[in-house]
Amino acid sequence: MREDEAARLVLAGPQVFVTSRAERELAVSHWLLAAAQDMKEARKEWAVAGIALLRCGGIFSAIRVPAEVVHAAAGTEELHQVNAYLSTALMGGPVFVDVASRRYYVLVPASAAHQDVWKSRLVPEAECLGSGCFLGVPSPNATAPSDARSYWCVPMDSPGELCVPQAVTQLVMTGRYQRAAAEREAGE
Incomplete structure (x- = not known):
């Protein structure tokens, strides 16, 4: 490579590719x-x-958590x-x-559905839906409460990007603790 070509590459910098939200939603839809x-x-x-009715246990599982537990963990019901x-x-x-x-x-x-914590239902009030379960999953572009009966409150950003099961366990346990503390305080 000649010196002037190297200088042009340095000045141009690395190429940056931008993917639009619509392109990501399409990729997520396909996945x-x-x-x-x-x-x-x-x-x-x-x-x-x-x-759409999708099968759990193949490319993903889903952990179902009651709104009361999620809202208690968040400390609010404001969506x-x-x-x-x-x-x-x-x-x-x-x-x-x-x-x-x-x-x-x-x-x-x-694989979360095969973990002992979820197989044995050691996390009260939450259930892991794995093989043999079907789930009504909203369209990836449904991202607001007004969109449909069901919507993505945290949209999937890219295909295959999933939650860490231990983080879900922590969320549920936090919500259960916060709810119990609020009930205890209300009873005093």
Whole structure:
């Protein structure tokens, strides 16, 4: 390489590629659809109902947590604050909420369902949905409470980016502790 070519490379700096939110959502959609029994049908479900039935235990498992536990851990029921808390507590891992059932679903690696803590149900009030379970998962572009019955409160940022199961355990235990403390205080 000639000296003037090397100087141009140094001045130009490294190339930076920017991926738009729409491109990431498309990549996440394709990844999630790998868990569908019929990808075409799942796409149609997302388009029509906003929710597609996906199989747990293959590319992901999901930990179901009652809203009361999540809200107690967050110290609030205000959705934007709960969402911010979840993003921090779960290190940006994906979470969606079913507003009607008042349950949060945290996506974790499929192997989580095989961990003793989840197989033995050692974390009260939370359940890991693995092989043999199907879950109504919102479209990746449903990211606001007004979008649908179910929406991503912490959207999946890229394909395969999942939560650490131990962080979910900590979240649940914190929520249970905070709720018990509030009940004890209210009873005094």
